[in-house]
Amino acid sequence: MGRFSPRSILLGLAAPIGALIFAALVCSVILGVTGHSPIDTMDAMVDSLTKPRLGPRTFVNSLNSATTYYLAAVAVAIGFRMRLFNIGVNGQYQLAAMVAAALASASWMVGAPSFLRIALTLIAAMLVGAAWAGLAALLKVTRGVSEVISTIMLNAIATSLITFLLSPDRMGAVDPSGNDTRTAKIDVGGQVDGLSYPGTGSKIYGLVFLAVLVGLAYWFVLSRTRFGFELKATGLSEEAAVASGVSVKRMVVYSLLLSGAAAGLVGMPALLGDIYTYSSQNFPSTVGFTGIAVALLGRNHPLGMGVAALLWGLLDNTANSLDVAGVPKEIVAIMQGVIVLSVVVAYELVRRYRVRLEQRDVGRALGTTKAPVNADAEEVPA
Amino acid sequence: MRRVRGLRLAAGLLAVGLTLAACGGSGDDSGNTATPGSGGGTSAAGPKMKVGMAYDIGGRGDQSFNDSAARGLDKVKAQYGLDVKELEATAGESPAQKEDRLRQLADGGYNPIIAVGFAYSESIGKVAKDYPEIHFAIIDDFTEGTDTGDNIANLTFAxxxxxxxxxxxxxxxxxxxxxxxxxxxxxxxxxxxxxxxxxxxxxxxxxxxxxxxxxxxxxxxxxxxxxxxxxxxxxxxxxxxxxxxxxxxxxxxxxxxxxxxxxxxxxxxxxxxxxxxxxxxxxxxxxxxxxxxRVDLAVTDFVTSVHDGKFAAGNKVYDLKAGGIEYAxxxxxxxxxxxxxxxxxxxxxxxxxxxxxxx
The missing domain is CATH 3.40.50.2300 (Response regulator)
Structure with a gap:
């Protein structure tokens, strides 16, 4: 029953890989029906990673997208582990990015040492994200409002609040083009240098290491601390957790605050590494929802979500190449959708299969393999 | 041949699944996908002018702004027999993806390249610097220092x-x-x-x-x-x-x-x-x-100017006088x-x- 026995690793990989193959098949059928060649599509995807100039750029862009997706996925996963569905990551990261951008570009920050400026920006983003998620936590523990409803509504409120704050007389700045509303541009002292990659001028976000750190922290807290244990225990069985002295309300507040803090970091790699301003026109605006898909696909596992984030980033960044090859790039969205749906189904199938295997093992150990071990054994589809 | 492609499909699947592994495996026949598939199969005949168009969200078929640009493109395409490539933006995408779109057109040999909508202002400024021999146009934006340059025409409207x-x-x-x-x-x-x-x-x-x-x-x-x-x-x-x-x-x-x-x-x-x-x-x-x-007029004017070797950088305002604005x-x-x-x-x-x- 070791956690890393070959069988358990195989079973763990079966679901995501099976879902991927199934999604590829579904997409092939859709492409075939609409008169496009699935093989040419695959060629275009492979080319987008292997052609000179294009390949390195696609790789860097994919890694950069994956960095933001990963942070969003961790934010969602913290909630998932507690059976909390934080749909509000989208609003939390946008509001946090906007306030952090305004702070990082504020005139009184300009003289400060670069390290301090960046640290302050990141902390501010985490605080704002946590505060916005904290509203949902407060509503849940004091009034019993479902976090699903409150976080969705807070997303909408966040965009209105951003609009209000982004005016030039508040936290915004006058945009020279007159077509956009944005914060002032963060100057070199507040930016995080990117890493060069051979073959392209595009740079890897310096804050890719922040994503790795957050992943490590997530892994450590959940699997190596008492707090993480209590969090998971509450998610698995609230009654059992209460019986062992865990305060569920406290756990709800903590996990939503942590989730919001992680969400606050989502916009930071792009803000400090590439865009340098929060712009209503040009700042990525749907990453929070991508994070839900990535967390589902990666099963809330720190490594699994990393692979899922890379896959998502890769799919998103090959879309332009598909467009160039004459393949409708909407196929990427279809593929992503099918992957999420089929992965949820596949995990459930694998879980049932695993339960049956375990029951058989137990049965064998007890020497009663012939009869079912217990009456309420799960039914397994033939 | 079929089997080889089938193998390649499998390899491609693996490449997507594992994200990184297949980088070295299949760069051998890159000529295969370089020819645009949607043309009429006439791409072999003579050096046609290749025009790249990057739409804003909605793209061709939005009944409004993008469609007007598309009308202009259709007109010059028929007139000069152009080889055109049309790409469009995805809602919520990052600026890096806009930039990548323009670079793909530039690397694909498209010249001129037209960006439809002010959302491209930052990316066109960056890309145009790296491709001084290509003529660019952006519709609806003229911001000194952001999307201005010797090879950018800024087409705006009164x-x-x-x-x-x-x-x-x-x-x-x-x-x-x-x-x-x-x-x-x-x-x-x-x-x-x-x-x-x-x-x-x-x-x-x-x-x-x-x-x-x-x-x-x-x-x-x-x-x-x-x-x-x-x-x-x-x-x-x-x-x-x-x-x-x-x-x-x-x-x-x-x-x-x-x-x-x-x-x-x-x-x-x-x-x-x-x-x-x-x-x-x-x-x-x-x-x-x-x-x-008349976004269509701006597009046809621009393509014609490049076609005739009369490209002019800088802001061109389409107003009542220029016939760029009308009432129906x-x-x-x-x-x-x-x-x-x-x-x-x-x-x-x-x-x-x-x-x-x-x-």
């Missing part, structure tokens, strides 16, 4: 002048001396429409009341594509006494026309001659006129006031009337 004329038309036609303006999103660009419209209405009738309403505030750009909000806003204006409402709201305009039809009032369209749009056929009898922005007469509802509108138009063209660009 929407305030056209809005002035439809504002004048509204005031001339209004029986209640009360007209409305529905803006899609409260951006500086749409405020330019409002400024012209109000000025035009007041020029005709200083006592006219102009009601103004914006559907959403940025960063919520949903106001450009929310007919329900347009209908609610227009209903409110009609109830408050307006009898003509100008919809400078992209796709939300259809809601304004719906409200006008239900209440027996009139609406004014924007960007295209909306009376003639198939998608609006059911409400066309309430579309009094439209403020037409389809439907015949403003035939009786056309002479008056032409007088105003002549005064604007001659510079006698200066139309404000800001509220």
């Amino acid at each position: 929407e305030n002048e056209g809005s002035f004329l439809v504002g004048a038309a509204a005031a001339l036609k209004s029986k209640t001396h009360n007209v409305g303006f529905v803006g899609g999103v409260n951006t500086p660009l749409i405020k330019k429409f409002e400024a012209g419209y109000t000025a035009g209405a007041k020029a005709v009738d200083p006592s006219v009341k102009v009601q103004v309403k914006y559907l959403t505030q940025p960063p919520d750009f949903g106001g450009f594509n929310d007919p329900g909000k347009g209908e609610t806003a227009a209903n409110g204006m009609f109830d408050a006494g307006a009898d003509i409402v100008y919809a400078a709201a992209g796709g939300s305009g259809s809601g304004v026309f719906k409200a006008a039809k239900a209440k027996g009032k009139l609406g004014i369209g924007v960007d295209s001659d909306q009376y003639n749009l198939p998608a609006l056929a059911s409400v066309k009898d309430v579309i009094m006129t439209s403020m037409v922005k 007469t389809s439907g015949g509802k403003i035939d009786d006031i056309k002479t008056k509108l032409e007088e105003y138009k002549a005064k604007i063209v001659s510079g006698e009337i200066k139309v404000p660009a800001k509220v």
Whole structure:
């Protein structure tokens, strides 16, 4: 029953890989029906990673997208582990990015040492994200409002609040083009240098290491601390957790605050590494929802979500190449959708299969393999 | 051959699944996908001019801004036998993806490259620097230092002048001396429409009341594509006494026309001659006129200039004088006031009337 026995690793990989193959098949059928060649599509995807100039750029862009997706996925996963569905990551990261951008570009920050400026920006983003998620936590523990409803509504409120704050007389700045509303541009002292990659001028976000750190922290807290244990225990069985002295309300507040803090970091790699301003026109605006898909696909596992984030980033960044090859790039969205749906189904199938295997093992150990071990054994589809 | 491709498919699947592993495996026949598939199979004949077009969200088929650009492209394509490649933006994408789109066109040998919409301003500035031999154009933006350069043409429009004329038309036609303006999103660009419209209405009738309403505030750009909000806003204006409402709201305009039809009032369209749009056929009898922005003209002019070797960098303003802005007469509802509108138009063209660009 070791956690890393070959069988358990195989079973763990079966679901995501099976879902991927199934999604590829579904997409092939859709492409075939609409008169496009699935093989040419695959060629275009492979080319987008292997052609000179294009390949390195696609790789860097994919890694950069994956960095933001990963942070969003961790934010969602913290909630998932507690059976909390934080749909509000989208609003939390946008509001946090906007306030952090305004702070990082504020005139009184300009003289400060670069390290301090960046640290302050990141902390501010985490605080704002946590505060916005904290509203949902407060509503849940004091009034019993479902976090699903409150976080969705807070997303909408966040965009209105951003609009209000982004005016030039508040936290915004006058945009020279007159077509956009944005914060002032963060100057070199507040930016995080990117890493060069051979073959392209595009740079890897310096804050890719922040994503790795957050992943490590997530892994450590959940699997190596008492707090993480209590969090998971509450998610698995609230009654059992209460019986062992865990305060569920406290756990709800903590996990939503942590989730919001992680969400606050989502916009930071792009803000400090590439865009340098929060712009209503040009700042990525749907990453929070991508994070839900990535967390589902990666099963809330720190490594699994990393692979899922890379896959998502890769799919998103090959879309332009598909467009160039004459393949409708909407196929990427279809593929992503099918992957999420089929992965949820596949995990459930694998879980049932695993339960049956375990029951058989137990049965064998007890020497009663012939009869079912217990009456309420799960039914397994033939 | 089939088996080899099948193997490649499998390899590709693995590449996607493991994301990194397959980088070295299949770079051997890259010539295969370089030829655009959607052409007519005539790409082998002679050196055609290759034109790249990057649309904003919505792309070809949006019944509005992007479609107008597409019309211009279709025209020059037929005229010069161009090889064109059209790509479009995805909602919520990152600036890196916009930049990548332009770079793919540049690497694919497309020259000139046209970016439709001000969302491309930052990315076109960056990309144009790296491809000095390629001619670029951006529609709707001219920002010194961001998207200006020796190889960038900035094609902008004097929407305030056209809005002035439809504002004048509204005031001339209004029986209640009360007209409305529905803006899609409260951006500086749409405020330019409002400024012209109000000025035009007041020029005709200083006592006219102009009601103004914006559907959403940025960063919520949903106001450009929310007919329900347009209908609610227009209903409110009609109830408050307006009898003509100008919809400078992209796709939300259809809601304004719906409200006008239900209440027996009139609406004014924007960007295209909306009376003639198939998608609006059911409400066309309430579309009094439209403020037409000739994005198609800007596209054909630009491609022609590159074709003839007469590319000019910098800002080109399409105004009433240049024929880049018009008011539509389809439907015949403003035939009786056309002479008056032409007088105003002549005064604007001659510079006698200066139309404000800001509220």
